[in-house]
Amino acid sequence: MIKLPSEPFKVTYVDDNDPFVSNAVKERKHFEPCWCGSGKKYKKCHMLREQEKPYSIGKIQNLQGKIFWKKRGCMHPSASPEVCRGKVIDSHTIQRKGPLERIINTTNHVMHFEANSTDGGVNVAEIGWRKASVFPGFCSYHDSTLFDPIEQGGFSGEHEHCVLHAFRNICNEYYRKKALIESFEFQRTCLDRGLNLDRQISTQNSCIKSIAGQNKSLDEMSNIRNKFEAAIAQDNYDAFESKCYFxxxxxxxxxxxxxxxxxxxxxxxxxxxWDLSLDADMLSHSVVDTDDGGAIVFVWLKGAKDANTVIDSFDNLPDVEKCDIFIQYCFVNCENTFFSEQWWTGLSQKQQALIQQYANTLYYEGGKYSANKDKLVNWVII
Ligand SMILES: [Zn+2]
Ligand SMILES: [Zn+2]
Incomplete structure (x- = not known):
């Protein structure tokens, strides 16, 4: 079974003077709208919430998993019942024939970190390469026609190919963000079963704040996705910048x-x-394979100031440090990171512990990246 991505859930405390609290504690009639903002009548929502039997963690995870991974239709710019062919299939965000194939072991498995439900941390686990990095994003026809140029192999850094990699990343993130919001909406309906009113209020408030934050980034993602769609429809990729490090x-x-x-x-x-009035720039990264190694590919929107700053800060790193730091960046930030068993077992215990620590980072709170003395990979920038 595919594990749900671990996502930080920010608990926010509500001040007693907050209008949300005063509204929640106010007396209300059965048929009035519930204080939580669900839109349901009070009697169908929070009236008896304190007496409701809490769901087990297993039940919540099971229901949430179904909501998260449900098929949400083909995401191709010209998707329609007339054009789409075949079912929505699991698309690989990291190409199977290529980068994933390079890291399989003798039983066709790759390694990654997966969330463990007992302590909320992550553990190294293996996953079949057919299941690694997939999301149900496109019908089979569109998946093969859209990504055909990059599935043929022989990556040479062509701008159009870089943008296609980034488009697939955006679709994957968009899908996951939407799925996450839907699973938060689901959590709102059951996480506070059996809790007293005080804790119901803080649970609902946290859910609402998280959903608002996620909706904001979904909007941003939607804007950038539109730009990708326009580029693909017009076969003009000038709106984007790409940079490859071979x-x-x-x-x-x-x-x-x-x-x-x-x-x-x-x-x-x-x-x-946390300032919802500001729009964040987006930066896509992909690792692709080449004959004698690979390439780190970044794509961002032309003119995006903060994305330029991030790229400049990477570009200014000494070449000997770039790859080690990039690996740290991947483990710290990105669940969609996979590695070979051969590499993992060849690392020292100290290195494994370090990587485990990177992968456990829920919130990256800044701080300068610095390269390890013993480099994590043997990649040499050319
Ligand atoms: Zn309610
Ligand atoms: Zn389609």
Missing amino acids: FKGRLDVVSSSVFQCEFDFLGNKLIDM
Whole structure:
């Protein structure tokens, strides 16, 4: 079974004078709207919540998993019942034939970190390469036609190919963000079963704040996704910038995702993510394979100031440090990071503990990245 991504859930405390609290404690009639903002009548929502039997963690996870991974239709710019062919299939955000194939073991498994439900941390686990890095994003026809140029192999850094990699990352993140919001909405309906009113209020308030934050980044993602769609429809990719760092060496770690540019590689804070009036820039990264190694590919929107700052801070790192720091960046920020068993077992215990620590980081709170003396990968920038 595919594990849910671990996502930080920010607990926010509500002041007693907050209108949300005064509204919640106010007496209300059965048929009045509930204080929690669900839109339901009070009697169908929170009236008897304190007496409701709490769900087990297993039940919550099971229901949430179904909501998270449900198919949400083909995400191709020209998707429609007339054009789409075949079912919505699991698309690989990291190409299977290529980077993933490079890191499989003898039983066709790759390694990654997966959330463990007992202590909320992460553990190294293996996963079949067919299941690694997938999301149900496109119908089979669109998945193969859209990404055909990058599935043929022989990556040479062509701008259009870089943008296609980034588009797939955006679609994956968009899908996950939407799924996450829907699972938070689900949590609102059951996380506070059996709790007293005080704790119901703080649970609901935390859920509402988290959903608002996620909706904000979904909007930002939607804006950038529209720009990708326009580029693909017009076959003109000038709205984007791409930068590739080719390296020689064994491709042991692969990763791809899109992040909001909150910090640069020097640890400078670029934007306050909790300020919902600000738009964060997006930066996509992918690791692709080449004949004698691979390439780190960054894509961002032309003119995006903070994304430029992040790229400049990476570009200014000494070449000998770039790959080690990039690997740290992947483990710290990105669940969509996979690695070979051979590489993992070849690391020292100290290195394994360090990587485990990176992967356990729920909130990256800034700080300058610095390269390890014993480099994590043998990649040499060319
Ligand atoms: Zn309610
Ligand atoms: Zn389609």
